[in-house]
Amino acid sequence: MNTLQYRPRLAAAALLCLALTACKEPPGARYVPDPEDTKRGLAAIERTGCAACHEIPGIDWPRGQIGPSLEGFNNAGLIAAALPNTPENLALFVRNAPAAKPGSTMPAMPLTEEESRDVAAYLYGLDDE
Amino acid sequence: MVSTMSNPASDIFDAWWGWPPPVLDPAGPYADSVVVLAWALIGMGVVVTGIVVAALYVAIKGPERWRARLGGEKAVWIGGIAFPGVVLTGLLVWGLTLTASLTEPVPEDAMRVRVTGYMWWFGVEYLDEDGDVVMRDANELHVPVGRPVVVELFSEDVIHSFWVPNLSGKEDMIPGRTNELVIQADSPGRYGGVCAEYCGGPHALMGFVAVAHEPADWNAWLAGRRTARPVAADQDVPGEVPAILPAVEQTGGTNLAGRQLFMDSGCAACHRVEGTEANGLVGPDLSHVGSRLTLGAGILPNNRGTMIGWIGNSQAIKPGNRMPSYDMLSAEELEAIAIWLEQQR
Ligand SMILES: [Cu+2]
Secondary structure, X not given: OOOHHHHHHHHHHHHHHHHHHHHHOOOXXXXXXXXXXXXXXXXXXXXXXXXXXXXXXXXXXXXXXXXXXXXXXXXXXXXXXXXXXOHHHHHHHHHOHHHHXXXXXXXXXXXXXXXXXXXXXXXXXXXXX | OOOOOOOOOOHHHHHHHOXXXXXXXXXXXXXXXXXXXXXXXXXXXXXXXXXXXXXXXXXXXXXXXXXXXXXXXXXXXXXXXXXXXXHHHHHHHHHHHHHHHHXXXXXXXXXXXXXXXXXXXXXXXXEXXXXXXXXXXXXXXXXXXXXXXXXXXXXXXXXXEEEOOOXXXXXXXXXXXXXEEEEOOOOOEEEEEEEOOOOOHHHHHOEEEEEEEOHHHHHHHHHHOOEOOXXXXXXXXXXXXXXXXXXXXXXXXXXXXXXXXXXXXXXXXXXXXXXXXXXXXXXXXXXXXXXXXXXXXXXXXXXXXXXXXXXXXXXXXXXXXXXXXXXXXXXXXXXXXHHXXXXXX
């Protein structure tokens, strides 16, 4: 029916999207977290109160100020200016920062290993929103 | 004990937005009748709205004969006077009888606590049989299941209102006056509460948490609070619950650097810590803050991270509250204080 005549434009738009995403990162290099994990990650963040010290996109309150804002975190080169920004390092850091980076002023937080991976997934998934 | 209970992101939000809605989810006899009354009112509201809508429909679209009847004198006498008169009188009598049980004199063996409203937190004192304070705490009340607890309500500044929706209705906290409210929890759990009377500034962040324990857990909780006068052996039988808490002794913790910083940074002027020179009364008593479930009056979970965040910048978390942000302290100093406070259990 009349949707038919839009098809070519749709295809062009889809191609353009593909091209744009391809420009941003070489395919495969970017870690795309599972939405289920990010959902659980957000719940874990709320339950542990990370936002008491950090501004975290997706959390309206509180917006703590004594730690760095986690906005645009997934584009940061290093975690806490020290560790390569990989999901494994991030999960370790949010659970036990002093062990991941000796001398870190962020304390260990009451997260299980599983939860810390979900929290890392949430922080990586941020710019998809 | 707590890990097996529901662990909401925040008790204050649970009180407002929890599911099922805590107002309709009674956990004890004093909330029961309130909920029955609420459902009856909701039911009657629906019935009356239905009748009015039907009458309106008839008045606009109904056949001529029905419309004439609806506009007649008889309809006014029945629908306008007799029906509401009978129904409202009936509901009033029934409602008053139902809620009369809420104001009955409380049993002699009831446990007694005093909860005082401050801008913007709750002071909690456990009382003995003579009304003397045996333990001070804040923003959190622990009770054994199945036992009525008389809550004496005060205010130190403006009018607040104490409300733990799962356990009872609201009761005002009025300066210069004591109101009494009885609560009872019949199943163990963690019940969020709020201040239900606007009291300025961060009123919306003035929360509370009530925790009901099975008798055995209750005794363990008591023991965990470093009681000086041990619970008498004959009372320490599961199923038997001492109504009155023994007096509490406190030793002060081992993180001496944190303790020193606490005393030197001015915290002691506003906060009391049992067994130390800190005796301020402006802020919550911190004698047991390490074992408390929340910080900032029911709004944050309690862990090392949130403790540091609260002390370092409570104004970002609860804008306008009466504790200054300690952003001049270094991260190491904040952590030392947090560790010492964690030891106050
Ligand atoms: Cu209030």
